[in-house]
Amino acid sequence: MDIECLRTIVARHAASANALVALGLAMDARVRGTTLDGDAARRTEAVLGELGVSGIVASANAVELAPVLASIRVDLLSGGKLLSERSASAQALEASLRQAFGDVSAGFPALFKRLIAPQLADLPERLDAPGAAFLDIGVGVGALSVSMLRQWPGLRAVGVDPLPEAIAQAQSNVRAAGLEHRIELRTGLGQDITDKDAFDLVFVPSAFIPEPHVRAIVQRSQTALRPGGWLLLAMVNPGPDTLGDALTRFRTTVWGGTVFEKGAAQALAEQCGYTDSRLLPGPTGAPVAFVAGRKPG
Ligand SMILES: C[S@@+](CC[C@H](N)C(=O)[O-])C[C@H]1O[C@@H](n2cnc3c(N)ncnc32)[C@H](O)[C@@H]1O
Incomplete structure (x- = not known):
């Protein structure tokens, strides 16, 4: 396998991570009883539509959604923590993320x-x-x-x-x-x-x-x-x-x-x-x- 194959595999799995972020944002709004604004709302809804879960997220109640949302948080935050050079504070996490983008x-x-x-x-x-x-x-x-x-x-x-x-x-x-x-x-x-x-x-x-x-x-x-x-x-x-496109626009x-x-x-x-x-x-x-x-x- 060469580095291009590795990049393709990473890009494919990054799509799953981004799908979880979109799902997490939508569920978080439902659990808190808030709404997402403007473009972010539109892009999030498009991803949920592509995943075929808009109706489920809209109709489930907060008690049902909370543990599902928590499972997304566990995966994304524990992954983020492991990969952020053991930094604890939000500022350090931001700095790690900026460095990762760079x-x-x-x-x-x-x-x-x-x-x-x-x-x-x-x-x-x-x-x-x-x-x-x-x-x-x-x-x-x-x-x-x-x-x-x-x-x-x-x-x-x-x-x-x-x-x-x-x-x-x-x-x-x-x-x-x-x-x-x-x-x-x-x-x-x-x-x-x-x-x-x-x-x-x-x-x-x-x-x-x-x-x-x-x-x-x-x-x-x-x-x-x-x-x-x-x-x-x-x-x-x-x-x-179409799912990849919705995820790209969302991200x-x-x-x-x-x-x-x-x-x-x-x-x-x-x-x-x-x-x-x-x-x-x-x-x-x-x-x-x-x-x-x-x-x-
Ligand atoms: C993901 S970073 C690019 C990574 C960069 N190539 C590196 O090596 O770190 C994009 C940057 O664009 C900056 N940015 C956003 N709006 C900008 C603007 N109007 N003018 C200049 N930079 C801007 C952000 O602050 C952010 O640091």
Whole structure:
């Protein structure tokens, strides 16, 4: 078995974990006598519908649901605890989760270099050229930036994130990697950057960023890019079937991110004036796909 098979197996079982989260949220609301709001309610209901349990959850009473809900909590929390480096407090759990998200994204640059960058005109040469620069919007704990700089040893990066706790983790990770002279970390929103003609590549992880922010970031990145530089918008891949699709939308919505309907991300890049825009599917079984667009010039 190779690493791609392993990724596919993990993605398949991750769907079960996400199904349990959706079921748990719906049951928790029933047990407490509250309702879920807006998009989260819609996405949760869609997952329950796909699982064929909407009616059962709606009609069972709190006493019946409570132990079933508790069994979900036991599985998810004990798993989370085992995998969160024995941290007890909620803050430490958040930090472990941020690090886990970052560690997932650290696998991307090798794949990007091998499969995606060669499809984007002169991007590989640009990233190798002296003075090459990468803008990592939503830098999180800095794992993606560190991994990008390992792939392109001459590259410099600017990482932006509104969460001071994430930036503090990123500072420590960047220091540990010995890359503090090549990665600049800024606390702030991606849409508030003021750089002009400064970057060869801008990366935007739209699955973690609310839609109005993504729209503003895509627009703002036009100015931040050097002429001929590329925007890479990472977005969720629709699942392989209707349940997978409902789970993907559910997970992205509860993360506070953007679900683009078919064609919408590419349309956004085109509206903002990017040329050569294209949809790049992720590797088989991967939960991400990409829209790339180029700043004219
Ligand atoms: C899952 S993380 C990305 C992981 C990252 N690649 C790493 O190595 O840790 C997504 C990040 O986007 C950030 N984010 C959300 N909205 C944002 C915005 N408007 N501008 C910049 N970053 C934003 C979140 O705070 C979060 O840290």
